[in-house]
Amino acid sequence: MNSVTVIDYGIVNLGNIVRALEHVGARVCVGSDPGAVSQADRVILPGVGAFASGMAELKSRDLDNALKEAALAGTPLLGICLGMQLLLDYSEENGGAMGLGLIAGNVIEMPRWGADGLRKRKVPHIGWNALQYPPNQSHWQDSCLAMIHQGEFCYFIHSYMTIPENPAHILAQCDYEGLVVNAAISQDNITGLQFHPERSGPEGLKILECFVRS
Amino acid sequence: MVRNVRLIARLDVKAPNLVKGIQFEGLRKLGDPNEFARRYYHDGVDEIYCEDIVASLYERSSLLDIIERTTRDIFVPVTVGGGLRSVDDVAAVLRAGADKVAVNTAAIKNPSIISDIARRFGSQCMVLSIQAKKQDDSWEAYFDNGREHSGVDVVQWAEQGQALGAGEILVTSVDREGTATGFDLSLLREVSDRVDIPVIASGGMGCAQDLVDAVMLGKVDAVAMAHALHYGICSLKELRDTCWSQNIPVRNRQDRNGSTPT
Numbered sequence: 001m002n003s004v005t006v007i008d009y010g011i012v013n014l015g016n017i018v019r020a021l022e023h024v025g026a027r028v029c030v031g032s033d034p035g036a037v038s039q040a041d042r043v044i045l046p047g048v049g050a051f052a053s054g055m056a057e058l059k060s061r062d063l064d065n066a067l068k069e070a071a072l073a074g075t076p077l078l079g080i081c082l083g084m085q086l087l088l089d090y091s092e093e094n095g096g097a098m099g100l101g102l103i104a105g106n107v108i109e110m111p112r113w114g115a116d117g118l119r120k121r122k123v124p125h126i127g128w129n130a131l132q133y134p135p136n137q138s139h140w141q142d143s144c145l146a147m148i149h150q151g152e153f154c155y156f157i158h159s160y161m162t163i164p165e166n167p168a169h170i171l172a173q174c175d176y177e178g179l180v181v182n183a184a185i186s187q188d189n190i191t192g193l194q195f196h197p198e199r200s201g202p203e204g205l206k207i208l209e210c211f212v213r214s
Numbered sequence: 215m216v217r218n219v220r221l222i223a224r225l226d227v228k229a230p231n232l233v234k235g236i237q238f239e240g241l242r243k244l245g246d247p248n249e250f251a252r253r254y255y256h257d258g259v260d261e262i263y264c265e266d267i268v269a270s271l272y273e274r275s276s277l278l279d280i281i282e283r284t285t286r287d288i289f290v291p292v293t294v295g296g297g298l299r300s301v302d303d304v305a306a307v308l309r310a311g312a313d314k315v316a317v318n319t320a321a322i323k324n325p326s327i328i329s330d331i332a333r334r335f336g337s338q339c340m341v342l343s344i345q346a347k348k349q350d351d352s353w354e355a356y357f358d359n360g361r362e363h364s365g366v367d368v369v370q371w372a373e374q375g376q377a378l379g380a381g382e383i384l385v386t387s388v389d390r391e392g393t394a395t396g397f398d399l400s401l402l403r404e405v406s407d408r409v410d411i412p413v414i415a416s417g418g419m420g421c422a423q424d425l426v427d428a429v430m431l432g433k434v435d436a437v438a439m440a441h442a443l444h445y446g447i448c449s450l451k452e453l454r455d456t457c458w459s460q461n462i463p464v465r466n467r468q469d470r471n472g473s474t475p476t
Binding site for chain 2: 011013014015016019020023048049050053082112119121122123124126127128129130151153155157158159176177196198199200201202204205
């Protein structure tokens with residue numbers, strides 16, 4: 001049973017994530033109500049755009065509580081890009097907004113400038129970047145990165161980044177012009193990916209395949 | 215310190231065909247855009263840029279069909295442009311499978327659409343497409359595939375676009391487009407120096423060295439290429455090898471046959 005429910009909360013381009021999941025053999029449901037979440041074998045929370053409006057759309061459908069209950073019940077939950085950021089407590093984007101609070105931590109704007117006042121990097125971070133182990137970690141077994149080798153590339157496109165309170169929840173990182181970006185975070189049955197696995201070629205498909213087999 | 219340069223295949227589509235012209239004129243039919251897209255995906259292209267080149271001209275849009283067809287089995291980012299006139303148009307294109315949209319004509323006619331798209335879908339989704347034509351010491355923004363001029367200065371327009379919420383700037387030189395005579399490096403350099411968001415070079419690539427020049431001298435973040443790929447002048451593998459040999463970081467990956475380039 002490789003069934004997975006992709007959450008449609010009105011702000012998301014679902015076509016490519018659905019196609020990618022089907023490509024790896026998943027049975028995909030698209031759900032936009034709490035019942036769809038509570039019955040799901042696995043849940044993917046995709047997302048592009050602004051944090052506050054994403055959260056507002058979840059709340060307007062009562063999906064925030066459904067996601068929290070599913071997470072508590074042990075349903076595998078994968079947040080992608082904005083969907084990853086929504087897993088945390090708070091984002092400073094556009095004056096600040098509360099998130100789902102499933103993984104303790106915050107979402108901050110990626111710094112453009114160095115201490116010397118010179119521009120250090122362009123934001124958004126757009127492009128392919130290599131996944132690396134965080135400090136004190138040397139494998140990705142038992143995670144959705146299990147089939148990925150360190151140094152393989154995934155596609156990123158974001159202006160904000162997650163800072164989990166507990167560094168042990170960092171699963172993978174990448175280096176963007178000297179800035180360490182948390183590329184993947186996880187806590188028990190909850191995983192967040194800052195990059196887009198559905199847009200990361202064969203490597204990304206392997207990650208989705210791993211998730212739907214979990 | 216890594217900022218990997220992106221290699222983008224540009225597909226200009228006049229439904230149902232992939233086409234290529236010179237300075238947007240004299241279009242030649244090259245075949246099924248989906249086949250080209252799939253080949254470039256398998257060769258490891260970093261992104262696909264797909265433009266419905268007649269959409270804004272005839273005030274109609276066959277984009278959704280083109281996206282569906284072109285992005286089938288393609289799992290890298292796809293940017294779509296051509297004839298997008300409203301936030302609703304953008305929503306429809308994203309739902310069909312695009313990751314980003316490129317807007318030119320509609321933004322020139324109504325710059326606030328840049329903010330509207332950025333607010334609704336995020337800046338990362340909003341690519342400002344600028345068609346630049348040289349005028350003495352500056353460049354003027356054109357639209358409708360280089361046919362109509364706007365009176366707007368390209369560099370100022372790029373800055374304004376960033377301020378309004380664009381996440382990337384795609385700069386196409388109308389003068390160089392399809393000529394394979396190299397990018398307009400001073401144009402690229404001027405735009406890159408003036409904005410803090412990624413800049414994509416387009417128009418004029420004829421060989422691997424042109425790509426190197428666009429990055430090293432034009433200071434761009436990504437290079438879109440059509441002619442050089444479609445006519446088989448350069449392969450993506452050859453371009454990657456050239457980049458690595460000149461210390462330009464690009465995505466390094468295993469190719470489809472399983473061998474790993476160093």
